[in-house]
Every structure is written in C-alpha cells, then in structure tokens.
Amino acid sequence: MKKRKNKRWLPWVIAIAVILVVGIVFSSMNARSAQRMIDESNVITIEQSSITLYAVAAGKISSSNTTRVDINGTFRKSLVNVGDQVEEGEKIGEYLTNMGQLWAVVAKTDGIITQIPNAASNFFVISDPNKFQVQISITEKDVVKISAGQSASVYIEALDATLEGEVADIGLIGNTQSDFTTYTVTVVFDHGDLPVFLGMSASSRIEVLNKQNIAVVPIEAIITSSSKRYLLSSEWLQNQNDRQSDYYIEVTTGISDVFYIEVTGDNLIGQEIVILPQTSRFPFFGN
Numbered sequence: 482m483k484k485r486k487n488k489r490w491l492p493w494v495i496a497i498a499v500i501l502v503v504g505i506v507f508s509s510m511n512a513r514s515a516q517r518m519i520d521e522s523n524v525i526t527i528e529q530s531s532i533t534l535y536a537v538a539a540g541k542i543s544s545s546n547t548t549r550v551d552i553n554g555t556f557r558k559s560l561v562n563v564g565d566q567v568e569e570g571e572k573i574g575e576y577l578t579n580m581g582q583l584w585a586v587v588a589k590t591d592g593i594i595t596q597i598p599n600a601a602s603n604f605f606v607i608s609d610p611n612k613f614q615v616q617i618s619i620t621e622k623d624v625v626k627i628s629a630g631q632s633a634s635v636y637i638e639a640l641d642a643t644l645e646g647e648v649a650d651i652g653l654i655g656n657t658q659s660d661f662t663t664y665t666v667t668v669v670f671d672h673g674d675l676p677v678f679l680g681m682s683a684s685s686r687i688e689v690l691n692k693q694n695i696a697v698v699p700i701e702a703i704i705t706s707s708s709k710r711y712l713l714s715s716e717w718l719q720n721q722n723d724r725q726s727d728y729y730i731e732v733t734t735g736i737s738d739v740f741y742i743e744v745t746g747d748n749l750i751g752q753e754i755v756i757l758p759q760t761s762r763f764p765f766f767g768n
Contacts, residue, residue, distance in 0.1 A: 527752050529695065529750060535688055538684065542679060544592075545649070545667075547609070548589050550607065552586060554578045559605075571587060573586050573594070573605060574597075586605065591607075594607060611672070614649065615684075616665050617666055619666045619687075620662070624663075627666060628648065630647060634686045636684050646671070646685070651666050652667075697741045699741060699742075711732065713729065714729075714752070714754060715755045718755055730754065733745045
C-alpha cells in the first residue's frame, strides 16, 4: 500500500519540479534580457550646448572681377575663343564703325576670355583668373537671415578643400519655379595657393541661425506618442517591468541639426535619459 501511495504522488512531484525549473529558466532569461537592455542602451546626461544652422547650396566657380569690352558698331569677327588668355592692349576682334571703317577691338586688361559677342550681347568679357566667386541659390526662408559681408565657407570638391569667404551680394529678385522661390547669393573667396579654376563645382555654407546655452539631446532620444514628445528617464532601466510611459519626461522640441535637437521642459539640465537600442524602440522613432 505504501508503494502505491508513492506512485500516486510521483506525477505531482515531477510537475512541480518542471514548474520550478521553467520558472528558474524564465527568471534567468528575464534577468539576462534586462541586463542586455542596460548594456546596449545609451545613457546620457542632458547638458547645455548650442546648435548652429546653415544654408548650404552648390554652384559653379566664376571670376569675381570681370571687364566688359563693348563694341560701338557692327561686330565683324573675333580673333579669340572663350578660354583664351589675353594681355592688355592685345587685339581680340574687329568691328565696323557707323562710318564703315574697320576698327580693332583690344583687351582692356589681362585675363581670360569668358564671353565673345553674339546675337544677344555685343561685347567681350575678360575675367581675372585669380579672383573667384560662387553663386548659389538660397531659399526665401533662409535668405532673410543672411547679410552682405557675412562670413561663409566654400568647399571645392575637386580639391577636397574648404576655403573662407564672405557674402558679397544678395539678389533682390527671386527665381520662382512651381511656387518655390530662391534668391541668388554671391560668395567671394580667396584661393590661397590652391589651383582653383573657373568653372569648377563648389558649394557654400552660410550660417543662418545660432542658439547658445540651450538643452540639446540626440535626435534619436525623442519619443513621439499621441502627438506629444518625450524623453525616457534612465530610471526605467532599473524598473523594466514597469510601463515605459511611467518614466516619460515631456518636452517641447525646437531647432535641430543633423544630429541634435533643442528640448525645453521642467528642470531638464542634469537629468539622465536613456536611448534604447534600435530593435527595442517601438513605439519610438527619430524626428
């Protein structure tokens, strides 16, 4: 009889043992998962910093110092081609005066021929090959934040070089296409010892906004939920069984660059927040 009783309890003992083993395994897996979350998350402290925004656009390098040679008569022929280098006093073309006399057209300065007379323009253009500018198109939203004389930088892709320059002129008439208006901004720059040539591709960067002493966080730290924006307090990492939303810090976002965004809220400076691994960010997404 005693053996039968033992056999009756055996399935219960086995079941309890299995439950205990499963519980231990699950607890261990849960602990490892929580630790992995801590290890893979990025905890940062909100600090004061600054964000600078720039207008950036590309264009072609041209000469900032050009001389126009007008023809006061009927153009007959050109003795030079676009791209030819000429010297002051050199004969570059011929034209007929109103009296029918054949006169020579001479260069007024040293430089490179960048335009010869045609049906639309009855003049030569000689460009100084050592004075450079780049003209770029800036949106109407940014052009109002730019002023003549403002510093700018010019990047020349062919040379992989960045040069310092300044805004020389801002076009007052916009170029509108499909309800999108841009304005031509001219940036002059010194090439130094670099072998810069007319017609090279370049881009220019001009500062349009700078905010100092603001709270900033990486863009990927922003959580968007129900049209509001939050940061996640690092305290949640020690309480991962709680709802993440219980540890949300509501913020208002401001300007942003490629990596960082301005945030405002209550007592943000000095608070620690967490950026979760990308695979764990639902319902998070970058702004």
